[in-house]
Amino acid sequence: MHIRMHMDSEFSGIRERRFKITRKYLVYVLFALPAIAYVIGLSIIPAITVVYQSFLVAGKFSLYNYSVLPSYGLYASIGNTLIVSVGALLIQLILALAIAMVMMKPFAGSKIFSSIVIIPFGISTIVSAFIFSLIFTNVGGFANGVLVAFGFKPVVWFSSSISDLGVVMFSDFWKNTPLVALILYGGLSSVSPTLYEAASVDGAGAFKRFTHITLPAIAPLISIALLVRGVSEFNIFALPLVLIGYHPLILNTLIYENYSTLATRPISYAAATVLLLIIMAYSIFVLKIGGAKQYAK
Amino acid sequence: MPNKTNPLIYIVVLALALLFFYPFWVLFLIAFEPTKLTFGLIYPLQFPLEITLTNIVNSFNQVDLLGPLMRSLEVAFIVGGLALLLGIPAGYGIAKLTARISNKIIAFLFIINMMPGLVIAIPISLYFYSAHLENTVLGVALAQELVVLPLTVFIIMGGFRSLPRDLENQARVDGAPLSSTFARVLLPLIRVPILIAFILSWMTSWDEFTYAFIVAPIVPTDSTFPVALYNYVTRDLPLQSATFALVATVPVIVLVVVFQKYLKGQYLSGGLIG
Structure with a gap:
């Protein structure tokens, strides 16, 4: 009994000390509280609302909204979203890598070059969508103008679902490659140039230096770019809306199309929940594969 | 000479610069060329033959x-x-x-x-x-x-x-x-x-x-x-x-x-x- 009381008081001593530390930190947490509360109030709660509403039909729990989703084009729109996202990411990664590697080298006009490739970062998506709608017009259009000027046959850009998606995934490069290039450039510039020199003295060719030094050095940054860009790629909305409208559907245009009619609004909640799940699954996948270490740091 | 710039790099630089500059160029052509040279042609030309401010001025008045x-x-x-x-x-x-x-x-x-x-x-x-x-x-x-x-x-x-x-x-x-x-x-x-x-x-x-x-x-x-x-x-x-x-x-x-x-x-x- 006596011993126990003694132990109790000792424990409470530790607890008190811990409380003191916590209380010191609590003040600092208070500074961050408005920002955190803002984000929870305007982001987590709405997201929960959408998920909750998607399971309601006439005020009762039901899976009805999900059971009719396929007839609204769910599977095709998921497939299309994946095609556009993966394709756009690949295009952006390749272009960004080329830009970042070029920017590492000294050459005349490098300042102007970096300005030209970075400026589209500030372009509004809707402006980019508008310009690319002028470039890829079926009849005429600037892309066909270039082709015809060089003696090629004009192309009907919007001729099938696949070519429509192709135009969207390509057009996305303009605004979004600069960010990826800046991320990769940050990684490349951290590699010591002596490493390349040593490798070429040892007889490693350009390709070997690329696969053995460059790629490993920027692998973690590629996974970060994949996370940051990949998530926004699943969210593209303005670009497909302007370029292809609702045919073929991607998840976001499916959500919006059903949201804009009051009768099908619950359907859009169910589709939004599906999109939320896909994005969460993708983020967890990328973090597990490559970014986890950086993320935890 | 490790710092020598490979001339091939200029081809890559030029290609990338053109690719990223081209959309701006299209916007410029549409905004400043008379419509007969842009929407009036089936295949619009890539260089401005005529420059006008009419499009801009009209747009500000219309919308x-x-x-x-x-x-x-x-x-x-x-x-x-x-x-x-x-x-x-x-x-x-x-x-x-x-x-x-x-x-x-x-x-x-x-x-x-x-x-x-x-x-x-x-x-x-x-x-x-x-x-x-x-x-x-x-x-x-x-x-x-x-x-x-x-x-x-x-x-x-x-x-x-x-x-x-x-x-x-x-x-x-x-x-x-x-x-x-x-x-x-x-x-x-x-x-x-x-x-x-x-x-x-x-x-x-x-x-x-x-x-x-x-x-x-x-x-x-x-x-x-x-x-x-x-x-x-x-x-x-x-x-x-x-x-x-x-x-x-x-x-x-x-x-x-x-x-x-x-x-x-x-x-x-x-x-x-x-």
């Missing part, structure tokens, strides 16, 4: 361009200002916490950022409707704030972290209250991160479409420029749209060129890089 631009300006300044108002205290507080806790908070904020814009915008617009914030400058700004807040907190936290630890204590020992230490000692030292955070927030808001489209959708004169531009594009008014796109793009080009040296991967990917 309301200044209204949406002024709204965008208002929204962007509210978003930038509110980001600092919430982000500076948050960045300060989080910088003071142990790395373990602060990283959790930052990670939490960024996970929020991964939420699909459309998924969040829809219920928000319904809340705003009952709070009479739909189709208002404030409503659009409050919704867009979500997009910029995590990055703002992260950049400003980085600024506070880079300051020497003793600095604040010394100022406090001298008897200055926290508020004046903050205003006179700390804030001037992190003016660069604050500026970057503000510019990035401002630009994000200026360009943002999804939230603006859902919160202030209907009347073009009531919406920000991206929504109004979308409206003109879908109404098949390419000349007016081109003028609009041009006028709205000039300020961001200036901003990006002026602040180019601050646009770095580690800022923009927000927290995910060490």
